[in-house]
Amino acid sequence: MIQLSYLDYLAIEGKSFFHRLSPGPKIIGMAIVLLGIVILRNLPGLILLYAILLTVFFLAHVPMKIFSLTLYPLIFAFLFIFISGFQIDFILLVFLKVLCGSTGVVLLLATTPYPLIFRVMGRFLPPIFVIALFLTYRSIFILLKILEETQHALYLRGGFQWRYPWRSLVNISNAFGHLIIKGIDASENMYESMMLRGFKNKIHYRGE
Amino acid sequence: MPYAFLKEKLMSHLHLPDGVLPVWLWVFGFVVAILVGAILSRFIKKEDLTRRLPLLGMMAGVIILGASVEIVPIAYHVNLTVISGILLGPSLIFLATFIVNIILALFGHGGITVIGLNTLILSIEGISGYLLFRLFWNVLKRITPAVFLATFIALFVSTSAMIGVVSLGISHYEELIHQGSKGVFEFKLLKEKVDQHEGDKEEREVNLKRFIAVVLPLGFLGWLLEGVITTLIARYIHRLRPDLLRLERETS
Numbered sequence: 001m002i003q004l005s006y007l008d009y010l011a012i013e014g015k016s017f018f019h020r021l022s023p024g025p026k027i028i029g030m031a032i033v034l035l036g037i038v039i040l041r042n043l044p045g046l047i048l049l050y051a052i053l054l055t056v057f058f059l060a061h062v063p064m065k066i067f068s069l070t071l072y073p074l075i076f077a078f079l080f081i082f083i084s085g086f087q088i089d090f091i092l093l094v095f096l097k098v099l100c101g102s103t104g105v106v107l108l109l110a111t112t113p114y115p116l117i118f119r120v121m122g123r124f125l126p127p128i129f130v131i132a133l134f135l136t137y138r139s140i141f142i143l144l145k146i147l148e149e150t151q152h153a154l155y156l157r158g159g160f161q162w163r164y165p166w167r168s169l170v171n172i173s174n175a176f177g178h179l180i181i182k183g184i185d186a187s188e189n190m191y192e193s194m195m196l197r198g199f200k201n202k203i204h205y206r207g208e
Numbered sequence: 209m210p211y212a213f214l215k216e217k218l219m220s221h222l223h224l225p226d227g228v229l230p231v232w233l234w235v236f237g238f239v240v241a242i243l244v245g246a247i248l249s250r251f252i253k254k255e256d257l258t259r260r261l262p263l264l265g266m267m268a269g270v271i272i273l274g275a276s277v278e279i280v281p282i283a284y285h286v287n288l289t290v291i292s293g294i295l296l297g298p299s300l301i302f303l304a305t306f307i308v309n310i311i312l313a314l315f316g317h318g319g320i321t322v323i324g325l326n327t328l329i330l331s332i333e334g335i336s337g338y339l340l341f342r343l344f345w346n347v348l349k350r351i352t353p354a355v356f357l358a359t360f361i362a363l364f365v366s367t368s369a370m371i372g373v374v375s376l377g378i379s380h381y382e383e384l385i386h387q388g389s390k391g392v393f394e395f396k397l398l399k400e401k402v403d404q405h406e407g408d409k410e411e412r413e414v415n416l417k418r419f420i421a422v423v424l425p426l427g428f429l430g431w432l433l434e435g436v437i438t439t440l441i442a443r444y445i446h447r448l449r450p451d452l453l454r455l456e457r458e459t460s
Contacts, residue, residue: 083418
Protein backbone atom coordinates (compact mmCIF):
# COMPACT_ATOMS: atom_id res chain seq x y z
CA MET A 1 0.00 0.00 0.00
CA ILE A 2 2.95 2.26 0.61
CA GLN A 3 3.43 1.89 -3.16
CA LEU A 4 0.25 3.89 -3.70
CA SER A 5 1.91 7.05 -2.43
CA TYR A 6 5.02 6.16 -4.46
CA LEU A 7 2.88 5.68 -7.59
CA ASP A 8 1.25 9.03 -6.92
CA TYR A 9 4.69 10.62 -6.55
CA LEU A 10 5.89 9.04 -9.82
CA ALA A 11 2.78 10.17 -11.69
CA ILE A 12 3.24 13.77 -10.55
CA GLU A 13 7.03 14.06 -10.66
CA GLY A 14 7.72 11.94 -13.77
CA LYS A 15 9.18 13.80 -16.76
CA SER A 16 8.86 11.28 -19.60
CA PHE A 17 6.81 11.79 -22.77
CA PHE A 18 4.07 9.59 -21.33
CA HIS A 19 3.87 11.67 -18.18
CA ARG A 20 3.38 14.83 -20.22
CA LEU A 21 0.65 13.27 -22.39
CA SER A 22 -2.88 14.34 -21.37
CA PRO A 23 -4.94 11.66 -19.57
CA GLY A 24 -7.55 11.32 -22.36
CA PRO A 25 -5.28 9.55 -24.93
CA LYS A 26 -3.79 7.38 -22.18
CA ILE A 27 -7.24 6.23 -21.06
CA ILE A 28 -8.18 5.55 -24.70
CA GLY A 29 -4.93 3.56 -25.00
CA MET A 30 -5.89 1.55 -21.92
CA ALA A 31 -9.32 0.88 -23.44
CA ILE A 32 -7.59 -0.43 -26.59
CA VAL A 33 -5.41 -2.71 -24.44
CA LEU A 34 -8.54 -4.05 -22.72
CA LEU A 35 -10.17 -4.60 -26.11
CA GLY A 36 -7.06 -6.52 -27.18
CA ILE A 37 -7.24 -8.67 -24.04
CA VAL A 38 -10.87 -9.51 -24.72
CA ILE A 39 -10.51 -10.13 -28.48
CA LEU A 40 -7.10 -11.81 -28.75
CA ARG A 41 -7.23 -15.57 -28.31
CA ASN A 42 -3.86 -16.61 -29.64
CA LEU A 43 -0.47 -16.57 -28.00
CA PRO A 44 1.48 -14.62 -30.66
CA GLY A 45 -1.02 -11.75 -30.55
CA LEU A 46 -0.92 -11.56 -26.76
CA ILE A 47 2.88 -11.86 -26.66
CA LEU A 48 3.08 -8.94 -29.09
CA LEU A 49 0.66 -6.86 -26.99
CA TYR A 50 2.63 -7.62 -23.82
CA ALA A 51 5.91 -6.76 -25.56
CA ILE A 52 4.48 -3.40 -26.65
CA LEU A 53 3.29 -2.66 -23.11
CA LEU A 54 6.67 -3.60 -21.64
CA THR A 55 8.44 -1.35 -24.15
CA VAL A 56 6.17 1.57 -23.21
CA PHE A 57 6.67 0.71 -19.52
CA PHE A 58 10.44 1.10 -19.81
CA LEU A 59 10.26 4.10 -22.18
CA ALA A 60 8.12 5.87 -19.58
CA HIS A 61 10.98 5.38 -17.07
CA VAL A 62 8.74 3.62 -14.56
CA PRO A 63 11.07 2.12 -11.92
CA MET A 64 11.51 -1.66 -11.72
CA LYS A 65 10.26 -1.49 -8.12
CA ILE A 66 6.79 -0.81 -9.51
CA PHE A 67 7.00 -3.67 -12.01
CA SER A 68 6.27 -6.21 -9.25
CA LEU A 69 2.79 -4.69 -8.97
CA THR A 70 1.97 -5.92 -12.47
CA LEU A 71 2.66 -9.50 -11.37
CA TYR A 72 0.24 -9.41 -8.43
CA PRO A 73 -2.93 -10.47 -10.34
CA LEU A 74 -1.15 -13.68 -11.38
CA ILE A 75 -1.97 -14.99 -7.88
CA PHE A 76 -5.65 -15.02 -8.81
CA ALA A 77 -5.01 -16.28 -12.35
CA PHE A 78 -3.02 -19.15 -10.82
CA LEU A 79 -6.29 -20.78 -9.73
CA PHE A 80 -7.42 -21.16 -13.32
CA ILE A 81 -4.61 -23.67 -13.80
CA PHE A 82 -6.68 -26.10 -11.74
CA ILE A 83 -9.70 -25.56 -13.98
CA SER A 84 -7.78 -26.22 -17.20
CA GLY A 85 -6.26 -29.55 -16.22
CA PHE A 86 -2.75 -28.04 -16.39
CA GLN A 87 -2.85 -27.27 -20.14
CA ILE A 88 0.27 -25.18 -20.76
CA ASP A 89 -1.17 -23.29 -23.74
CA PHE A 90 -4.32 -22.32 -21.82
CA ILE A 91 -2.27 -21.28 -18.80
CA LEU A 92 -0.01 -19.09 -20.95
CA LEU A 93 -3.05 -17.55 -22.63
CA VAL A 94 -4.66 -16.66 -19.28
CA PHE A 95 -1.41 -15.42 -17.74
CA LEU A 96 -0.64 -13.19 -20.73
CA LYS A 97 -4.16 -11.72 -20.70
CA VAL A 98 -3.83 -10.99 -16.99
CA LEU A 99 -0.31 -9.53 -17.37
CA CYS A 100 -1.37 -7.27 -20.25
CA GLY A 101 -4.25 -5.90 -18.16
CA SER A 102 -2.19 -5.29 -15.04
CA THR A 103 0.78 -3.80 -16.93
CA GLY A 104 -1.62 -1.44 -18.73
CA VAL A 105 -3.26 -0.13 -15.56
CA VAL A 106 -0.03 0.19 -13.59
CA LEU A 107 1.49 2.07 -16.52
CA LEU A 108 -1.53 4.38 -16.62
CA LEU A 109 -1.35 4.99 -12.87
CA ALA A 110 2.40 5.54 -12.80
CA THR A 111 2.17 8.21 -15.50
CA THR A 112 -1.17 9.88 -14.65
CA PRO A 113 -2.16 11.33 -11.26
CA TYR A 114 -5.35 9.81 -9.79
CA PRO A 115 -7.27 13.13 -9.69
CA LEU A 116 -6.84 13.54 -13.45
CA ILE A 117 -8.20 10.03 -14.06
CA PHE A 118 -11.17 10.77 -11.78
CA ARG A 119 -11.75 14.00 -13.67
CA VAL A 120 -12.10 12.07 -16.94
CA MET A 121 -14.35 9.54 -15.19
CA GLY A 122 -16.50 12.45 -13.97
CA ARG A 123 -17.60 13.05 -17.58
CA PHE A 124 -19.61 9.84 -17.68
CA LEU A 125 -20.08 8.77 -14.05
CA PRO A 126 -22.62 10.27 -11.58
CA PRO A 127 -21.04 13.16 -9.59
CA ILE A 128 -21.71 11.50 -6.23
CA PHE A 129 -19.67 8.53 -7.42
CA VAL A 130 -16.70 10.68 -8.41
CA ILE A 131 -16.84 12.52 -5.07
CA ALA A 132 -16.79 9.16 -3.28
CA LEU A 133 -13.72 8.18 -5.38
CA PHE A 134 -11.94 11.42 -4.42
CA LEU A 135 -12.80 11.07 -0.75
CA THR A 136 -11.60 7.47 -0.71
CA TYR A 137 -8.36 8.51 -2.36
CA ARG A 138 -7.88 11.26 0.23
CA SER A 139 -8.85 8.89 3.05
CA ILE A 140 -6.19 6.36 2.06
CA PHE A 141 -3.44 8.89 2.74
CA ILE A 142 -5.03 9.91 6.09
CA LEU A 143 -5.30 6.24 7.05
CA LEU A 144 -1.72 5.54 5.99
CA LYS A 145 -0.54 8.20 8.42
CA ILE A 146 -2.67 6.74 11.25
CA LEU A 147 -1.43 3.25 10.37
CA GLU A 148 2.18 4.40 10.58
CA GLU A 149 1.60 5.72 14.11
CA THR A 150 -0.37 2.60 15.05
CA GLN A 151 2.46 0.37 13.83
CA HIS A 152 4.78 1.93 16.42
CA ALA A 153 2.22 1.33 19.19
CA LEU A 154 1.72 -2.23 17.93
CA TYR A 155 5.46 -2.83 17.99
CA LEU A 156 5.68 -1.57 21.58
CA ARG A 157 2.89 -3.95 22.59
CA GLY A 158 4.78 -6.92 21.19
CA GLY A 159 3.56 -6.89 17.58
CA PHE A 160 3.07 -10.35 16.12
CA GLN A 161 4.93 -13.21 17.78
CA TRP A 162 4.46 -16.86 16.88
CA ARG A 163 4.94 -17.83 20.54
CA TYR A 164 1.81 -15.90 21.53
CA PRO A 165 -0.61 -16.29 18.60
CA TRP A 166 -3.75 -15.20 20.46
CA ARG A 167 -2.17 -12.10 21.96
CA SER A 168 -0.73 -11.27 18.54
CA LEU A 169 -4.14 -11.55 16.88
CA VAL A 170 -5.64 -9.33 19.59
CA ASN A 171 -2.85 -6.77 19.01
CA ILE A 172 -3.41 -6.72 15.24
CA SER A 173 -7.19 -6.55 15.58
CA ASN A 174 -6.93 -3.72 18.13
CA ALA A 175 -4.66 -1.89 15.67
CA PHE A 176 -7.29 -2.21 12.93
CA GLY A 177 -10.02 -1.23 15.40
CA HIS A 178 -7.99 1.83 16.33
CA LEU A 179 -7.50 2.61 12.64
CA ILE A 180 -11.26 2.40 12.01
CA ILE A 181 -12.19 4.60 14.99
CA LYS A 182 -9.55 7.20 14.15
CA GLY A 183 -10.66 7.04 10.50
CA ILE A 184 -14.29 7.64 11.44
CA ASP A 185 -13.26 10.59 13.65
CA ALA A 186 -11.25 11.98 10.73
CA SER A 187 -14.23 11.50 8.38
CA GLU A 188 -16.44 13.55 10.76
CA ASN A 189 -13.85 16.33 10.78
CA MET A 190 -13.58 16.09 7.00
CA TYR A 191 -17.36 16.50 6.63
CA GLU A 192 -17.38 19.58 8.88
CA SER A 193 -14.49 21.13 6.91
CA MET A 194 -16.24 20.43 3.61
CA MET A 195 -19.44 22.10 4.87
CA LEU A 196 -17.50 25.11 6.19
CA ARG A 197 -15.88 25.52 2.78
CA GLY A 198 -19.29 25.49 1.07
CA PHE A 199 -19.32 21.97 -0.36
CA LYS A 200 -22.31 21.53 -2.70
CA ASN A 201 -22.01 17.94 -3.99
CA LYS A 202 -19.45 18.88 -6.63
CA ILE A 203 -15.68 18.66 -6.86
CA HIS A 204 -14.11 21.69 -8.55
CA TYR A 205 -10.94 21.24 -10.54
CA ARG A 206 -8.12 23.72 -10.86
CA GLY A 207 -8.81 25.98 -13.84
CA GLU A 208 -12.60 25.52 -13.77
CA MET B 209 6.69 -22.09 -3.26
CA PRO B 210 3.72 -21.17 -5.46
CA TYR B 211 1.18 -23.13 -3.42
CA ALA B 212 2.06 -21.29 -0.22
CA PHE B 213 1.95 -18.01 -2.11
CA LEU B 214 -1.54 -18.85 -3.31
CA LYS B 215 -2.70 -19.85 0.16
CA GLU B 216 -1.57 -16.60 1.65
CA LYS B 217 -3.53 -14.37 -0.68
CA LEU B 218 -6.58 -16.41 -1.31
CA MET B 219 -8.07 -17.47 1.88
CA SER B 220 -11.04 -15.19 2.24
CA HIS B 221 -12.07 -14.22 -1.28
CA LEU B 222 -10.83 -13.87 -4.82
CA HIS B 223 -10.58 -10.88 -7.11
CA LEU B 224 -11.25 -12.07 -10.63
CA PRO B 225 -8.67 -10.90 -13.19
CA ASP B 226 -9.16 -9.44 -16.69
CA GLY B 227 -9.37 -11.59 -19.78
CA VAL B 228 -10.43 -14.85 -18.18
CA LEU B 229 -14.20 -14.61 -18.07
CA PRO B 230 -16.48 -14.47 -21.14
CA VAL B 231 -17.62 -11.04 -22.34
CA TRP B 232 -21.34 -11.69 -21.75
CA LEU B 233 -20.60 -12.56 -18.12
CA TRP B 234 -18.67 -9.43 -17.17
CA VAL B 235 -21.05 -7.18 -19.16
CA PHE B 236 -23.90 -8.84 -17.24
CA GLY B 237 -21.96 -8.16 -14.03
CA PHE B 238 -21.77 -4.44 -14.85
CA VAL B 239 -25.48 -4.27 -15.70
CA VAL B 240 -26.54 -6.06 -12.50
CA ALA B 241 -24.13 -3.98 -10.37
CA ILE B 242 -25.51 -0.71 -11.82
CA LEU B 243 -29.10 -1.89 -11.31
CA VAL B 244 -28.44 -2.99 -7.72
CA GLY B 245 -26.61 0.29 -7.03
CA ALA B 246 -29.52 2.31 -8.45
CA ILE B 247 -32.07 0.36 -6.39
CA LEU B 248 -30.06 0.60 -3.16
CA SER B 249 -29.40 4.33 -3.63
CA ARG B 250 -33.20 4.85 -3.54
CA PHE B 251 -33.12 3.81 0.11
CA ILE B 252 -30.83 6.69 1.12
CA LYS B 253 -31.87 10.32 1.34
CA LYS B 254 -29.62 12.66 -0.68
CA GLU B 255 -28.70 14.75 2.40
CA ASP B 256 -27.95 11.61 4.33
CA LEU B 257 -25.70 10.36 1.52
CA THR B 258 -23.82 13.69 1.40
CA ARG B 259 -23.34 13.60 5.18
CA ARG B 260 -22.07 10.04 5.12
CA LEU B 261 -19.83 10.36 2.04
CA PRO B 262 -16.65 11.06 4.07
CA LEU B 263 -17.44 8.01 6.23
CA LEU B 264 -18.01 5.94 3.10
CA GLY B 265 -14.68 7.14 1.68
CA MET B 266 -12.93 6.36 4.95
CA MET B 267 -14.37 2.83 5.21
CA ALA B 268 -13.56 2.17 1.54
CA GLY B 269 -10.03 3.34 2.38
CA VAL B 270 -9.94 0.93 5.34
CA ILE B 271 -10.95 -1.99 3.07
CA ILE B 272 -8.27 -1.02 0.52
CA LEU B 273 -5.68 -0.70 3.25
CA GLY B 274 -6.72 -4.02 4.77
CA ALA B 275 -6.42 -5.68 1.36
CA SER B 276 -2.97 -4.20 0.84
CA VAL B 277 -1.30 -4.38 4.24
CA GLU B 278 0.27 -7.73 4.87
CA ILE B 279 0.40 -9.17 8.38
CA VAL B 280 4.03 -10.14 7.83
CA PRO B 281 4.61 -13.34 9.83
CA ILE B 282 1.51 -15.08 8.49
CA ALA B 283 1.39 -13.14 5.19
CA TYR B 284 -2.36 -12.67 5.47
CA HIS B 285 -4.38 -9.79 4.05
CA VAL B 286 -7.46 -8.94 6.05
CA ASN B 287 -10.68 -8.23 4.24
CA LEU B 288 -12.68 -5.96 6.60
CA THR B 289 -15.75 -5.95 4.30
CA VAL B 290 -18.03 -7.41 6.98
CA ILE B 291 -17.07 -4.91 9.68
CA SER B 292 -17.42 -2.12 7.09
CA GLY B 293 -20.84 -3.49 6.16
CA ILE B 294 -21.88 -3.49 9.83
CA LEU B 295 -20.74 0.13 10.24
CA LEU B 296 -22.05 1.47 6.92
CA GLY B 297 -25.25 -0.49 6.32
CA PRO B 298 -26.27 -2.32 3.13
CA SER B 299 -26.74 0.63 0.74
CA LEU B 300 -23.47 2.38 1.52
CA ILE B 301 -21.39 -0.80 1.65
CA PHE B 302 -22.45 -1.54 -1.93
CA LEU B 303 -21.19 1.85 -3.11
CA ALA B 304 -18.06 1.39 -0.97
CA THR B 305 -17.25 -1.99 -2.58
CA PHE B 306 -17.76 -0.43 -6.04
CA ILE B 307 -15.24 2.30 -5.16
CA VAL B 308 -12.86 -0.25 -3.62
CA ASN B 309 -12.91 -2.40 -6.75
CA ILE B 310 -12.31 0.58 -9.04
CA ILE B 311 -9.30 1.73 -7.01
CA LEU B 312 -7.94 -1.79 -6.60
CA ALA B 313 -8.34 -2.38 -10.36
CA LEU B 314 -6.48 0.88 -11.09
CA PHE B 315 -3.81 -0.35 -8.72
CA GLY B 316 -3.46 -3.64 -10.60
CA HIS B 317 -5.36 -5.76 -8.05
CA GLY B 318 -8.22 -7.41 -9.96
CA GLY B 319 -9.47 -6.58 -13.41
CA ILE B 320 -11.12 -3.51 -14.91
CA THR B 321 -13.58 -5.46 -17.07
CA VAL B 322 -14.70 -7.46 -14.03
CA ILE B 323 -15.26 -4.51 -11.66
CA GLY B 324 -19.03 -5.19 -11.81
CA LEU B 325 -18.68 -8.87 -10.90
CA ASN B 326 -16.05 -8.23 -8.24
CA THR B 327 -18.33 -5.57 -6.73
CA LEU B 328 -21.25 -7.97 -6.63
CA ILE B 329 -19.13 -10.67 -4.96
CA LEU B 330 -17.60 -8.30 -2.40
CA SER B 331 -20.89 -6.53 -1.66
CA ILE B 332 -22.62 -9.87 -1.09
CA GLU B 333 -20.08 -10.30 1.70
CA GLY B 334 -20.69 -6.84 3.18
CA ILE B 335 -24.49 -6.89 2.88
CA SER B 336 -24.93 -10.47 4.12
CA GLY B 337 -22.46 -9.71 6.92
CA TYR B 338 -24.61 -6.75 8.01
CA LEU B 339 -27.89 -8.67 7.82
CA LEU B 340 -26.51 -11.76 9.57
CA PHE B 341 -24.95 -9.65 12.31
CA ARG B 342 -28.32 -7.97 12.98
CA LEU B 343 -30.03 -11.36 12.97
CA PHE B 344 -27.54 -13.04 15.32
CA TRP B 345 -27.42 -10.00 17.59
CA ASN B 346 -31.23 -10.06 17.93
CA VAL B 347 -31.13 -13.76 18.75
CA LEU B 348 -27.95 -14.08 20.85
CA LYS B 349 -27.51 -10.55 22.28
CA ARG B 350 -23.75 -11.19 22.45
CA ILE B 351 -21.26 -9.39 20.23
CA THR B 352 -18.61 -12.15 19.96
CA PRO B 353 -20.71 -15.02 18.53
CA ALA B 354 -22.86 -12.61 16.49
CA VAL B 355 -19.89 -11.07 14.65
CA PHE B 356 -17.96 -14.32 14.26
CA LEU B 357 -20.91 -16.25 12.82
CA ALA B 358 -21.91 -13.33 10.59
CA THR B 359 -18.36 -13.02 9.19
CA PHE B 360 -17.83 -16.75 8.72
CA ILE B 361 -21.16 -17.28 6.93
CA ALA B 362 -20.84 -14.06 4.86
CA LEU B 363 -17.40 -15.16 3.62
CA PHE B 364 -18.73 -18.62 2.81
CA VAL B 365 -21.58 -17.03 0.84
CA SER B 366 -19.26 -14.69 -1.10
CA THR B 367 -16.79 -17.50 -1.88
CA SER B 368 -19.69 -19.63 -3.12
CA ALA B 369 -20.84 -16.69 -5.27
CA MET B 370 -17.32 -16.43 -6.70
CA ILE B 371 -17.31 -20.16 -7.53
CA GLY B 372 -20.74 -19.71 -9.10
CA VAL B 373 -19.46 -16.86 -11.28
CA VAL B 374 -16.40 -18.85 -12.35
CA SER B 375 -18.55 -21.90 -13.15
CA LEU B 376 -20.76 -19.79 -15.46
CA GLY B 377 -17.80 -19.40 -17.83
CA ILE B 378 -17.09 -23.14 -18.33
CA SER B 379 -17.92 -23.22 -22.04
CA HIS B 380 -15.66 -20.17 -22.55
CA TYR B 381 -12.70 -21.87 -20.81
CA GLU B 382 -13.22 -24.98 -22.94
CA GLU B 383 -13.15 -22.78 -26.02
CA LEU B 384 -9.94 -21.10 -24.81
CA ILE B 385 -8.32 -24.46 -24.04
CA HIS B 386 -9.10 -25.77 -27.53
CA GLN B 387 -8.09 -22.52 -29.22
CA GLY B 388 -4.90 -22.41 -27.19
CA SER B 389 -4.04 -25.90 -28.35
CA LYS B 390 -4.40 -24.74 -31.96
CA GLY B 391 -1.98 -21.86 -31.43
CA VAL B 392 1.79 -21.76 -31.55
CA PHE B 393 2.01 -25.17 -29.89
CA GLU B 394 0.05 -26.88 -32.65
CA PHE B 395 1.57 -30.09 -33.93
CA LYS B 396 0.29 -32.01 -36.90
CA LEU B 397 -0.32 -35.46 -35.59
CA LEU B 398 -0.22 -38.51 -37.78
CA LYS B 399 -3.49 -40.37 -38.17
CA GLU B 400 -2.38 -43.30 -36.00
CA LYS B 401 -1.21 -40.95 -33.30
CA VAL B 402 -4.63 -39.32 -33.08
CA ASP B 403 -6.16 -42.40 -31.43
CA GLN B 404 -3.22 -42.65 -29.08
CA HIS B 405 -3.90 -39.14 -27.88
CA GLU B 406 -7.65 -39.59 -27.48
CA GLY B 407 -7.00 -39.95 -23.75
CA ASP B 408 -5.59 -36.43 -23.68
CA LYS B 409 -8.97 -35.08 -24.72
CA GLU B 410 -10.33 -35.82 -21.27
CA GLU B 411 -7.50 -33.82 -19.74
CA ARG B 412 -8.44 -30.89 -21.95
CA GLU B 413 -11.87 -30.75 -20.33
CA VAL B 414 -12.56 -28.01 -17.79
CA ASN B 415 -12.24 -29.38 -14.28
CA LEU B 416 -14.36 -27.30 -11.94
CA LYS B 417 -14.26 -29.89 -9.15
CA ARG B 418 -10.50 -29.53 -8.85
CA PHE B 419 -10.89 -25.74 -8.71
CA ILE B 420 -13.46 -26.04 -5.90
CA ALA B 421 -11.28 -28.60 -4.10
CA VAL B 422 -8.47 -26.02 -3.98
CA VAL B 423 -10.59 -22.95 -3.18
CA LEU B 424 -12.82 -24.29 -0.40
CA PRO B 425 -10.19 -25.69 2.02
CA LEU B 426 -8.05 -22.56 1.63
CA GLY B 427 -11.17 -20.43 1.96
CA PHE B 428 -12.12 -22.22 5.16
CA LEU B 429 -8.85 -21.16 6.82
CA GLY B 430 -9.44 -17.60 5.65
CA TRP B 431 -13.01 -17.51 6.94
CA LEU B 432 -11.83 -18.68 10.38
CA LEU B 433 -9.00 -16.15 10.58
CA GLU B 434 -11.11 -13.31 9.21
CA GLY B 435 -13.91 -14.28 11.61
CA VAL B 436 -11.58 -14.05 14.59
CA ILE B 437 -10.00 -10.74 13.48
CA THR B 438 -13.38 -9.14 12.65
CA THR B 439 -14.79 -10.25 16.01
CA LEU B 440 -11.84 -8.77 17.89
CA ILE B 441 -12.15 -5.52 15.92
CA ALA B 442 -15.90 -5.34 16.65
CA ARG B 443 -15.24 -5.96 20.37
CA TYR B 444 -12.66 -3.16 20.37
CA ILE B 445 -15.12 -0.78 18.69
CA HIS B 446 -17.92 -1.90 21.03
CA ARG B 447 -15.69 -1.13 24.01
CA LEU B 448 -14.62 2.36 22.84
CA ARG B 449 -17.36 3.60 20.51
CA PRO B 450 -20.47 1.41 20.94
CA ASP B 451 -22.58 4.07 19.19
CA LEU B 452 -20.92 3.16 15.87
CA LEU B 453 -22.45 -0.32 15.96
CA ARG B 454 -25.95 1.16 16.47
CA LEU B 455 -27.05 -1.58 18.88
CA GLU B 456 -29.00 0.61 21.33
CA ARG B 457 -32.31 0.16 19.54
CA GLU B 458 -32.09 -3.61 19.81
CA THR B 459 -31.07 -3.66 23.46
CA SER B 460 -33.68 -1.21 24.70
